[in-house]
Amino acid sequence: MRNCLRKLASILVRLSYTDFMINPFFANKFEQAVKVTGCPLCFMRQQAESKYIHSIIADHINDPASRVHIINSLGYCPTHTWKIAEVEKKEDGESLGTSIIYEHLTLVIRERLEKLKKYPKTLTQNxxxxxxVQKYLPQQASPSASLRTDTPCRVCVMAAESDDSYVRWLLEGLSDPNNDETRRLYRQSNRLCFDHLRQSLDKALPASAAGLEFLLEDSLDMLKALDSDLRVHISKYDYDKKAPRSEAEQFSWLRAVYFFAGRREGENPKPEFSDRQEN
Ligand SMILES: [Zn+2]
Ligand SMILES: [Zn+2]
Structure with missing residues (x-):
């Protein structure tokens, strides 16, 4: 009986440890992410994208399966097309990988465009x-259909998978009843953006409900303070109400942009970017 109880206790300890222990891979990255300007999960996703892009260029550029995906998705979305070119140039100082991808894609688009050369003439046919007859025929695809695709950008897909893991791990860390390290770190950050807050709502599980509760309360406090700072910031534009603005008021509009748009790629404006103090 005593052995049975001991076994049960060890299983319970193991279960709670597994459920609540902050993922060490996440913890390490999160500690860095709370130090940057803007949403820490946006920063972590951008870092994951850079790493993935580097692996495409370094290891998979001539891999047939990767190439098929690149052609099926007609390259990458505009954001990641720029990012691939910039990451390769920044990390390797060259553009061989980018050139190989787009040499192949250019050939594919050229072939498809050749087939569309007769299309302008059909517009003037009377x-x-x-x-x-056309009234009774099935609706034709748009003229540019062969130049479009439903296959999503591979980097966008990977970024969504990273987001999914990071949001879940953050919620788990914030739910740990025995360790408030994640909460402490989170309070050092510029808080989650609107999109990552919505993802947290959608991805919370019974085991991470306490983490979600913390996030919602913290976000409400943050938005209440932001709303108040924005009101004062606006009111001080009135000629007769001009008065020195606090740092929080001056920075309020930029905090609002960070919340609604998330952290942007590369350099992000810091509080000093805010309106100049007018006395
Ligand atoms: Zn974000
Ligand atoms: Zn993309």
Whole structure:
């Protein structure tokens, strides 16, 4: 009986340890992310994207499966097209990988565009009979259909997978009843952006409900303070109410942009970017 109880206790300890222990991989990255300007999870996603892009260029550029995906998705979304070019140039000082990707893609687009060369002439054709017949034919695809794709950008897909893990790990860390290290670190950050807050709501589980509760309370406090600072900031534009603004008031509009838009890639404006103090 005593052995049974001991076994049960060890299972319970193990279960609670597994459920609540902050993921060490996440903890390490989160500690760095709370020090940067803007949403820490946006920063972590951007770092994961850079790492993934580097692996595409370094190891998978000539891998047939990767190439098929690149062609099926017609390259990458505009954000990641720029990022691939910039990451390779910044890290390797060259552009061989970018050139290989786009040499192949240029060839594919050229072939598809060749097939569309006759299309402008069909616009000027005035054949009443053909117009009558077309009414009864199935709706034609748009002229640019062969130049579009439903296959998403591979980096966007990977970034969404990273986001999913990071949001879940953050919630787990914030739910740890025996260790408030994640909460302490989170309070040092510029807080989650609107999108990551919404993701937290959608990804919380029973085991991470306490973490979500903490995030919601913290976000409400943050938004209440932001609203108040924005009001005062606006009121001090009135000629007769001009008075020195506190740092929080001066920075309020930029805090609002960070919350609604998230952290942007690369350099992010710091509080000093805010309105100049007018006395
Ligand atoms: Zn974010
Ligand atoms: Zn993308």
């Amino acid at each position: 054949n009443p009979l053909l117009k009558q």
